[in-house]
Amino acid sequence: MYFPGIEAFLAIVKTESISKAAEFLHLSQATVSYRLKTLEQEMGGLLVERRKGASKISLTPKGENFFSIAERWDALWRETKILQASDAQLSLAISAAESISILFCRLYIAC
Numbered sequence: 763m764y765f766p767g768i769e770a771f772l773a774i775v776k777t778e779s780i781s782k783a784a785e786f787l788h789l790s791q792a793t794v795s796y797r798l799k800t801l802e803q804e805m806g807g808l809l810v811e812r813r814k815g816a817s818k819i820s821l822t823p824k825g826e827n828f829f830s831i832a833e834r835w836d837a838l839w840r841e842t843k844i845l846q847a848s849d850a851q852l853s854l855a856i857s858a859a860e861s862i863s864i865l866f867c868r869l870y871i872a873c
Contacts, residue, residue, distance in 0.1 A: 765839060767801025768832045770794045774810060775829060778818040 773783035774794070784791040802809050809825035821829065 763835065764797075764801050764804050765835075767797045767804065768835055770797035771801055771809060771825075771828070772832055772836055774798065774819060775821065775825075780810075780812075780819065 770783060770787065770789075773786050774780055777783045777786055780794055780798070781791050784794040787794060798810060805824065805828060807824045808822050809828055811820045811822055811825075813820075
């Protein structure tokens with residue numbers, strides 16, 4: 763699934779405008795339109811109705827159905843990023859010859 767397209771789609775729905783979505787995402791309007799078009803091609807149909815002179819966008823029936831899926835996809839993406847960031851634990855493995863291990867064990871640990 764094309765995540766930049768999902769991100770653009772959700773911004774368009776939130777702001778009700780492709781140009782406002784571009785501002786929100788700090789992208790050009792052409793980039794947001796391209797991402798939406800690529801997502802629509804992947805989905806096999808239009809998600810957003812584009813009308814010249816209209817102040818707000820509206821979703822197609824396919825767009826309305828896809829909206830909840832896109833929100834869940836975005837939530838899973840964010841949860842994955844949080845998990846990746848929080849699981850940055852380091853580990854250290856030390857190996858030694860058996861004779862050194864036994865000596866260390868006897869001297870320091872009372873094996």
